[in-house]
Amino acid sequence: MRRVLIADDSPSNREFLRTVLAHEGWTVEEAGDGLTAVAMATAAPPDLILLDIQMPGADGYETLRALRAQAALETIPIFAITAYAMDGDEQRGLAAGFTAYLTKPLTRRRLLAALS
Amino acid sequence: MPPSKEVALLEAAPDAVIEVDARGLIVLVNQSCERMFGYRRQELIGQPIETLVPVAARRGHEHRREVYAAKPVTRPMGSGLSFQALRKDGSEFPVEITLSPLRVGEETHTAAVVRDVTERLSLLAAMRESEAQARLLFEESPVAAWVEDPTTATFLAVNREALRALGCSREEFLALGVATLQPRVEADYEIRSHELNYQGRPARLMVAQNVSDQRRFQEALEEARQRAERASQAKSEFLASMSHELRSPLHTIIGFTELLVDELEGPLNEKQKRFASHIQRDSQHLLTLINDILDLSKIEAGRIELRPETFAARDLIDEALAMVRPQAEAKEIALANLADPELPVEADRMRSKQVLLNLLTNAVKFTPPGGRVYVETGVDGGFGVIAVLDTGVGVPAELRDRIFDVFYQGPGSTGTGLGLAIARRLVEGQGGSIRMEDGPAGGSRFVFTLPLALAALAARRSHPLVLALEDDPSALELLREYLEPEGFALVAAGTVRESLVKALELQPDAIVLDLHLPKGSGWDALAALKNLQETREIPVLVTSVAADESAVRRGAFASLTKPVTRDLLLRSLRQALLRAAE
Numbered sequence: 074m075r076r077v078l079i080a081d082d083s084p085s086n087r088e089f090l091r092t093v094l095a096h097e098g099w100t101v102e103e104a105g106d107g108l109t110a111v112a113m114a115t116a117a118p119p120d121l122i123l124l125d126i127q128m129p130g131a132d133g134y135e136t137l138r139a140l141r142a143q144a145a146l147e148t149i150p151i152f153a154i155t156a157y158a159m160d161g162d163e164q165r166g167l168a169a170g171f172t173a174y175l176t177k178p179l180t181r182r183r184l185l186a187a188l189s
Numbered sequence: 190m191p192p193s194k195e196v197a198l199l200e201a202a203p204d205a206v207i208e209v210d211a212r213g214l215i216v217l218v219n220q221s222c223e224r225m226f227g228y229r230r231q232e233l234i235g236q237p238i239e240t241l242v243p244v245a246a247r248r249g250h251e252h253r254r255e256v257y258a259a260k261p262v263t264r265p266m267g268s269g270l271s272f273q274a275l276r277k278d279g280s281e282f283p284v285e286i287t288l289s290p291l292r293v294g295e296e297t298h299t300a301a302v303v304r305d306v307t308e309r310l311s312l313l314a315a316m317r318e319s320e321a322q323a324r325l326l327f328e329e330s331p332v333a334a335w336v337e338d339p340t341t342a343t344f345l346a347v348n349r350e351a352l353r354a355l356g357c358s359r360e361e362f363l364a365l366g367v368a369t370l371q372p373r374v375e376a377d378y379e380i381r382s383h384e385l386n387y388q389g390r391p392a393r394l395m396v397a398q399n400v401s402d403q404r405r406f407q408e409a410l411e412e413a414r415q416r417a418e419r420a421s422q423a424k425s426e427f428l429a430s431m432s433h434e435l436r437s438p439l440h441t442i443i444g445f446t447e448l449l450v451d452e453l454e455g456p457l458n459e460k461q462k463r464f465a466s467h468i469q470r471d472s473q474h475l476l477t478l479i480n481d482i483l484d485l486s487k488i489e490a491g492r493i494e495l496r497p498e499t500f501a502a503r504d505l506i507d508e509a510l511a512m513v514r515p516q517a518e519a520k521e522i523a524l525a526n527l528a529d530p531e532l533p534v535e536a537d538r539m540r541s542k543q544v545l546l547n548l549l550t551n552a553v554k555f556t557p558p559g560g561r562v563y564v565e566t567g568v569d570g571g572f573g574v575i576a577v578l579d580t581g582v583g584v585p586a587e588l589r590d591r592i593f594d595v596f597y598q599g600p601g602s603t604g605t606g607l608g609l610a611i612a613r614r615l616v617e618g619q620g621g622s623i624r625m626e627d628g629p630a631g632g633s634r635f636v637f638t639l640p641l642a643l644a645a646l647a648a649r650r651s652h653p654l655v656l657a658l659e660d661d662p663s664a665l666e667l668l669r670e671y672l673e674p675e676g677f678a679l680v681a682a683g684t685v686r687e688s689l690v691k692a693l694e695l696q697p698d699a700i701v702l703d704l705h706l707p708k709g710s711g712w713d714a715l716a717a718l719k720n721l722q723e724t725r726e727i728p729v730l731v732t733s734v735a736a737d738e739s740a741v742r743r744g745a746f747a748s749l750t751k752p753v754t755r756d757l758l759l760r761s762l763r764q765a766l767l768r769a770a771e
């Protein structure tokens with residue numbers, strides 16, 4: 074079973090992502106903030122991480138750095154799922170080390186297309 | 190027989206030399222004396238020396254001669270520069286005279302060496318004049334100035350403005366040291382230093398320009414710039430956070446609605462499905478509206494960066510058509526790309542696509558089922574033309590300007606009212622234009638232009654590139670009308686120089702040259718084009734009011750008599766291209 078870790082402070086977005094991915098056969102784990110996500114990923118490295126950018130505490134970029142700093146998490150796919158969609162936001166995300174940068178509103182179709 | 194050494198020396202002297210005997214009669218003169226006084230020497234020998242003295246001074250001269258004879262020593266005379274001498278023609282001139290006693294047998298003669306000082310005096314007068322002027326300028330200058338002695342760090346002179354500015358007397362100022370002055374002036378004055386000699390010593394002229402107003406102005410300017418920058422920055426931050434805050438809830442609405450419509454968690458009844466699709470459609474509309482508002486705000490805030498690149502218009506059209514295909518197919522509207530295969534434009538690709546997509550979306554929306562939407566291209570001046578045509582309802586003439594206004598919504602429109610306003614800004618921001626006209630068979634024709642990638646065009650040769658050296662706009666317009674419908678791209682140059690630059694840069698396939706230009710001659714252009722190795726092979730067609738076959742002898746491909754008919758021009762051009770291709 075493939076395992077995905079979702080880190081987002083918005084319960085509704087976690088539910089959306091969980092619903093879509095569970096239907097695709099993923100085992101879904103959730104964190105409401107970045108630090109919890111880092112702890113969970115360190116304890117048991119997942120196959121995929123979806124990170125919100127604007128979260129209280131550590132934001133998506135800090136969380137990404139903490140995750141990428143670990144050897145076990147250096148190469149796994151980490152996607153940004155964010156409402157930051159101005160010019161240059163995506164380039165900045167990809168430059169920081171996100172595998173993909175998906176902007177909200179995100180549809181099921183776009184998420185699945187990004188995963189394939 | 191060569192003259193004796195003494196005679197030779199005497200004759201070569203630049204000063205007049207006159208020997209006078211004890212009675213005051215001239216015994217001997219040299220060449221310089223003849224030249225200076227205008228007499229031949231025979232006329233002077235034996236004459237009293239007073240012949241050479243102005244009448245008014247003769248008596249005084251006789252007296253002084255007697256005084257001298259009593260005590261004859263070598264001494265200058267007239268070094269006070271007030272001595273005047275008299276020429277044969279009656280004119281007087283200032284002289285300096287040195288007298289020496291000569292022992293001749295028993296007698297004492299006098300040798301007078303006379304120097305004409307006219308030039309020296311006028312030089313001196315000019316110097317005095319310019320010195321007085323300089324002093325006046327220094328003193329009365331509206332700019333503060335003073336003279337410093339760099340070795341003692343003291344002041345040698347100061348002008349009125351400096352005293353006024355500092356509010357001190359001349360004595361007070363001159364008593365100041367250079368070091369004390371510095372802090373009092375550096376805030377408000379810009380001081381330039383000039384090396385000069387003052388009263389025979391190296392000194393420095395200091396010129397102090399009051400720049401306090403200028404500095405205050407610059408500070409105000411800088412502050413205004415920073416304020417504008419801050420405001421613009423704040424606007425950008427507001428837009429970014431606005432965008433973020435609107436997208437987040439919209440994401441929930443759109444995401445979950447899709448899950449419902451897709452019946453991911455179980456089937457919906459018909460009514461529920463319809464409700465969900467209402468939400469889906471309007472939330473999509475809301476998203477479009479938000480995107481458009483943000484886009485327009487960014488453009489208005491000057492926060493949009495256009496990055497021009499060279500691409501084929503046809504590829505862009507293909508991509509945009511693919512994006513509207515689903516909607517078109519749903520209405521059974523036929524789509525067609527009639528673009529020229531190789532029309533390279535130089536524009537921001539993404540933003541140009543946004544414009545085209547907007548026009549295509551509108552066209553599909555306003556065309557009844559079973560209709561036709563197609564895109565064609567052309568060339569207009571330095572611009573590529575992209576036209577979207579439909580068989581829809583069209584737009585009444587009186588509304589055609591308004592449809593590009595912000596929030597204008599046509600009758601029956603369901604759009605955001607921003608699409609065309611954004612399109613216009615994006616097109617104009619790239620130097621192009623956008624307009625709406627009637628389609629050839631009813632419907633609308635939306636036309637926008639983008640700068641042609643001239644270099645790419647020239648390299649690809651899909652449209653033969655013709656460079657026209659023509660300074661008459663109406664003649665140029667006519668050329669354009671003849672050539673562009675026939676697939677030629679036309680670039681104009683108004684001057685000989687411009688035509689050479691463009692010929693070198695663009696390497697056109699042919700050049701049309703008007704021989705009669707008011708500025709510079711078309712002949713010069715022809716000669717230069719045929720002279721340069723890089724342009725020699727380009728066929729040149731010259732036009733002139735009278736047939737002139739000598740142009741052909743000078744390398745022109747053909748000489749055409751004005752007015753040049755369309756047929757003749759096209760035929761000649763095609764021949765030229767054919768010949769060049771061989």
Ligand SMILES: [Mg+2]
Pocket residue numbers: 081082083125126127128
């Ligand atoms: Mg968040």
